[in-house]
Amino acid sequence: PYPVYEELRSIHPICWGNMMKNPGWYVTGYNEAMMILKDTRFQNRIPLPQTSKKYECLKNIQHDMMLFKNQPDHKRLRFLVSNVFTPKKVEYLRPFIHDTVNDLLHQFQQQKSIDVVSDFAFPLASLIIAKIIGVPQEERYQFRKWSADLIQTIDFTRSRQALDNGNAMTIILRDYFKGLIKKRKNSPEEDLISLLIKEEQQGDRLTDEEVIATCILLVIAGHETTVNLISNSIVLLLKHPKQLMELKEKPFLIEGAVEEILRFESPTQMTARIASEDITINQTTMKKGDQVYILLGAANHDPNKFQDPHLFDIMRYPNPHLAFGYGSHFCLGAQLARLEAQIAINSLLAWKDNLKLAAPDLQWRKLIGFRSLSELHITFD
Numbered sequence: 588p589y590p591v592y593e594e595l596r597s598i599h600p601i602c603w604g605n606m607m608k609n610p611g612w613y614v615t616g617y618n619e620a621m622m623i624l625k626d627t628r629f630q631n632r633i634p635l636p637q638t639s640k641k642y643e644c645l646k647n648i649q650h651d652m653m654l655f656k657n658q659p660d661h662k663r664l665r666f667l668v669s670n671v672f673t674p675k676k677v678e679y680l681r682p683f684i685h686d687t688v689n690d691l692l693h694q695f696q697q698q699k700s701i702d703v704v705s706d707f708a709f710p711l712a713s714l715i716i717a718k719i720i721g722v723p724q725e726e727r728y729q730f731r732k733w734s735a736d737l738i739q740t741i742d743f744t745r746s747r748q749a750l751d752n753g754n755a756m757t758i759i760l761r762d763y764f765k766g767l768i769k770k771r772k773n774s775p776e777e778d779l780i781s782l783l784i785k786e787e788q789q790g791d792r793l794t795d796e797e798v799i800a801t802c803i804l805l806v807i808a809g810h811e812t813t814v815n816l817i818s819n820s821i822v823l824l825l826k827h828p829k830q831l832m833e834l835k836e837k838p839f840l841i842e843g844a845v846e847e848i849l850r851f852e853s854p855t856q857m858t859a860r861i862a863s864e865d866i867t868i869n870q871t872t873m874k875k876g877d878q879v880y881i882l883l884g885a886a887n888h889d890p891n892k893f894q895d896p897h898l899f900d901i902m903r904y905p906n907p908h909l910a911f912g913y914g915s916h917f918c919l920g921a922q923l924a925r926l927e928a929q930i931a932i933n934s935l936l937a938w939k940d941n942l943k944l945a946a947p948d949l950q951w952r953k954l955i956g957f958r959s960l961s962e963l964h965i966t967f968d
């Protein structure tokens with residue numbers, strides 16, 4: 588996507604376009620992206636046709652997701668959920684993430700190759716998000732289908748078929764989580780569902796519909812993107828062997844390395860807003876009702892912000908990338924995603940020598956909003 592971003596930016600950092608029949612303002616400039624993301628006059632909306640009755644379930648669920656809420660509803664929902672998603676609670680998962688990674692690697696002991704996407708990143712992200720939410724382990728294998736179908740409903744490339752699948756999947760998930768909520772109401776456990784049901788803050792609590800929507804949001808937001816971050820990390824490091832060796836020798840460099848991977852191949856490439864009034868930024872007036880597409884992957888390669896933006900450098904500092912967004916909707920799972928990626932990468936590098944890409948050509952999925960490999964085969968000694 589990067590040459591396209593460059594081309595757009597050379598016209599203007601906020602430029603009118605009509606990508607895949609989506610007319611709107613395309614934002615490639617870092618400063619402009621940041622200004623728009625922190626300006627609540629640019630609102631989040633459900634990315635579905637206004638009139639369609641056919642996708643009622645999908646629409647209702649998305650309506651209750653914090654991602655598509657604006658103030659003051661967003662503040663309320665985010666407050667109630669973030670309370671059970673604190674850095675302390677994430678840190679508490681560290682030993683579980685370590686054990687999960689080690690168990691997975693142990694399974695490949697006799698192998699000479701793996702598909703990083705389906706054998707490693709996917710089971711890891713599924714196991715962790717399933718544990719957090721409180722989905723029984725044996726059901727976690729369904730996560731891939733769930734999240735793969737759901738992610739297509741929010742990507743630009745969505746077709747009628749994708750929306751049909753997404754709506755059908757949402758009905759299954761809604762009923763599934765409804766059942767789980769009922770179970771947890773009777774016998775609470777140490778999981779997010781139980782906490783979300785029970786937690787009352789300042790006299791307020793989530794409705795069952797909001798708990799369901801939150802769980803489904805976490806399945807989409809917390810799964811697909813993390814799989815992509817881990818897979819993209821392995822590609823980038825294998826393509827930069829000197830930096831891979833350096834990281835192998837100095838594992839403490841991992842925090843900076845993950846930030847650079849997030850910047851360089853941002854798993855979420857794009858997010859969208861709608862102007863709620865006429866707004867002028869950098870001499871561009873966006874009219875009330877205009878769609879605004881913020882290309883995070885482009886902002887993260889803006890030469891006005893990052894020196895040599897197309898240079899991958901795990902020592903880059905500071906690295907104020909926008910891979911997790913910015914402002915009130917800043918990713919709630921950022922700390923968790925970082926921790927998972929840091930442990931996964933360091934453990935994989937320490938596990939075997941001579942990791943190599945099995946084939947030079949990479950299979951990127953045909954999504955516009957996400958930087959996502961369909962498979963990534965690697966070999967090792």
Ligand code: HEM
Nearest residue numbers: 653654808809812813816854858911912916918919920924
């Ligand atoms: C929001 C990226 C992992 C939960 C966001 C946004 C971005 C993002 C860009 C902001 C969207 C916007 O402003 O329109 C990522 C990336 C991840 C990741 C790149 C992994 C590498 C996770 C994980 C979770 C999560 C692991 C939870 C388990 C959320 C939630 C929101 C969100 C709940 C909505 C926050 C709000 O609307 O206030 N994420 N995310 N994300 N993310 Fe993530």
